[in-house]
Amino acid sequence: MKTVKIIGVPEHFNFPWHLAMEEGAFEERGIDLQWTDVPEGTGKMCQMLQEGSADLAIILTEGIVKSVVEGNPVKIVQKYIESPLLWGIHVGAKSKYKDIKDLKNTKAAISRYGSGSHLMAYVHAQNNQWNTQKLEFEVIHNLDGAVTALTQGTADYFMWEHFTTKPLVDQGVFRRIGDCPTPWPCFVIAATDQFLMAHRNTLGHILEVINLYTEEFKSIPSIDRNLSNAYEQKLEDIKEWLSITAWSQSQLHANTLLEVQEKLKALGLIEKVVPKEKILY
Template sequence: MTTIKIASVPEHFNLPWHIAIENKAFEKQNIDLQWTDVPEGTGKMCQMLRSGETDIAIILTEGIIKDINAGNPSKLVQIYVETPLIWGIHVATNSNYKKLEDLKNTKAAISRLGSGSQLMAYVNANNQGWKTDELQFEVVNTIDGAVEALTNGTADYFMWERFMTKPLVDKGVFRKIADCPTPWPCFVIAVRVEILEQKPEIIQSILTIINQTTKTFKKIPNIDAVLASNYHQKLEDIQEWLSLTDWSQENVDEKLLNNVQKQLFQLKIIDKMGTFEEIVKSI
């Protein structure tokens, strides 16, 4: 049995992995796939890949490309979710901020430096014509930290996946004032180079299994009810999310990579563009 460590956020996108693990699909291929939930998100997973704490990460496209450019010894092996991530832009319910333009020159809560919540704050600022070098951030680690920061006023707004944050909107903790979709596929699968070199057949087997699972995921009977129950969502919200979400079984191509890097470079999030060979591995 080969042990492989995998990490990602505890969100609805990743239910296919849990189904495959529960069905012992990896075990049948002599793979002990050990899952770790990472509520802190992309910045933390980049750190885990660097330290060897995880072998694989299901991770935000922009965040891992930035970190590979900065020396993370990992490569992208596949797009996982090909549709954009819809980031909700949230404020505290009792906040005086009513419109997106009200947030100019205010402070964004982010999970950590280099996280998707920080990178998308740059994307949003650029979309609004704000000066991105004047953005202010408050590191809050998790969504619970964001609740605390927005409630006590140490930060003014928080960008997080719209549907996962909606229960807080429904409870009256947050108020959503706008959406900001990623201008690229949202999640990719990244693997440490050491593992790619030592165990390429194992990684290929893992991809084959998860791709078989995601191809039929939406057709599983009552999958909307399962998702709603597991992730504490309203059924109608999950149904809307499913209608907007498509999983991928394809690798990142050069055109997509260059498109993401070009935008990150223009936003000064990266200071150089890596080559396709440095960032992507076909297996």
């Protein structure tokens, strides 16, 4: 049995992996897939891949591209989610800010530098023609940290996946004042160069299994109810999320990768655009 360490966020996007593991689909191929939830998100996962404490990650496209350009020995092996990620823009329930324009020159809560919440704050600022040089950040590590920061006023707004944060909006902890979709497919599967060199066949088996599950995922009977229960989300929210989410079974297109790199470079988040071979497996 080959042990493979895989990491991802504890969110509904990754339910196909847990389903496949529960049903023994990887074990049937001789693979002991060991999943670790990383609530801190993409910045932390990039660090874990670099340190070698994980072999594979389900990770945000823009975050892993930035990390690889900066020297992380990792490759994108496949797209995972084809559709954009819908980033909700949140303020504390008692915040004085009512509108997106009110957030100009205020402080954003981010899980860590290089994370999606950090990078998308730049995309959002550019969308609103704000000066991205003036962005300020408060590192809050995870969702609990964001609740504390927005409630106590150490940060002014927080960008996180719309449906993951919706229970906090429903409970009156956050107010959502807008959304910002990613301009590209949001999640990819990434692997360390070390893993790719040593276990190419194992990776092939893992991708075959997960692609079978994601192809059929939406047609599984009562999948919406299962997701609702597993992630403590309202059924109508899960149905809406499923309707706008598409999984992928193919590699990230070179043109899309170039678009991501050019956007990050224009925002001053990477210094150079590298050839696709440096990033794509």
